[in-house]
Amino acid sequence: MSLFEDIARILPRMMEPLSATLMIFVFTLLFSLPLGLVVAFGRMSRIKPIRWVAQVYLLVMRGTPLMLQLIFFWFGLELGGAGFSRLQTAIVAFSFNYAAYFAEIYRGGIESIPVGQHEAADVLGFSKSQTFFRIILPQVVKKILPPMGNEFMTLVKDTSLAQVIAVVEITSMAQKIQVSMVSLMPIIVAGIFYLIMNAIVSKGFSLAEKKLGYYR
Amino acid sequence: MSVLSAQNLKKSFGTTDVLRDISFEINEGEVLSIIGPSGSGKSTLLRCVTLLERIDSGRIAYSDLTMADTPEGQSKAVYSEGAVLQQIRRRFGLVFQNFNLFPHFTVMRNIIEAPVRVGKKEKKMAESEARSLLEKVGLADREKAYPCELSGGQQQRVAIARALAMQPEILFFDEPTSALDPELTGDILKVIRDLAEEHMTMVIVTHEMSFARDVSDRIIFMDGGVIVEQGDPAQVIGNPQSERTRAFLSRFHKN
Known part of the structure; x- marks a missing residue:
């Protein structure tokens, strides 16, 4: 059996798992990026109980394995009768988990902006929300691009954990095909899939960095 | 007509009294310079009248608008509501040391x-x-x-x-040339001088003594959170009455 025939047999079976992987990736970002901002604000809140809740959230989400969280959400949502599919459950768990990491990156970025920027905006009469969205946030985005790039790439690879609640994604499918074919090829193909996705993510971030490189 | 009036301002950070009973006024078209050693409270004073810090007690008013006042018999200053403070912010401008x-x-x-x-x-x-x-x-x-x-x-x-x-009706400068190379200060001082000639009301916290003397209508010398001496520039810089002012100024005359 030639190499090409092998690959021709593997690729069609990988399309559905690829879409599951991509769905987890895209929807997790969609939910966790804004949720992370909310958590970051909670963490920086002047109100002590809110700060405390945020800190507990960060500790639990970052302090326990994502795999464990996936299992917890699967049975938790099941018991609660939420009627979520496996894929949807995975997206929920990933979103809560990644929001915690994003929150800390946002916080680092927000706190790194010199206090003089807030003061200049205050003296000019900008409202709190104008100051944040027009003056602070754009500068934060530039500063947090490198750590965000890391998280995005980790997320691409972490999607493979969804198999613990029986979501058929790239890695679990590759394993399945590997067993039936008795060949390493499916695993290599899966690896190439991740590499391509992360090459795109990485390129996207370097383009964004270049685009925001017009100021220091 | 006074553009800004400050009475009996007191401000402390923890146990350090930074402003101890400061009162001053500035009239329309007047240029006032505030000089004094570092830690004398000049920058804090500027930050208090521009709402970047809150006073503990005293009264601050921009002509008809009261920013904060301390009710008779009480020790804490009460600030006006947000809308009034926002109106006040529209009346002044602030130029920072670090731009x-x-x-x-x-x-x-x-x-x-x-x-x-x-x-x-x-x-x-x-x-x-x-x-x-x-x-x-x-x-x-x-x-x-x-x-x-x-x-x-x-x-x-x-x-x-x-x-x-x-x-703005009044423009504050917080050591506008302190972060600059000496050869770059001239351009800034020229701009401020031009503004003075147009009768812009200005309060300038500065270490540039000769500039302060040339451009100001009045000079305040602060030390240890109080106004030690104030008056016209020739008097405060040329013929200071207080020993502390003399000691401070002698450091500048040396070089």
């Missing part, structure tokens, strides 16, 4: 952002006003530049234009 330009905006956007977003001015109008301000500070050709492309002196001149764009 604090917005690095992600062009020079033009730095200047027009507040007039457009806060002052609800039409963009075209704000831009044409910004251009004449840039001409005034000698940066007519730099409207498209970003702050990082400018020298410190140029950045500070943009910051002055940005403050002026809100058409």
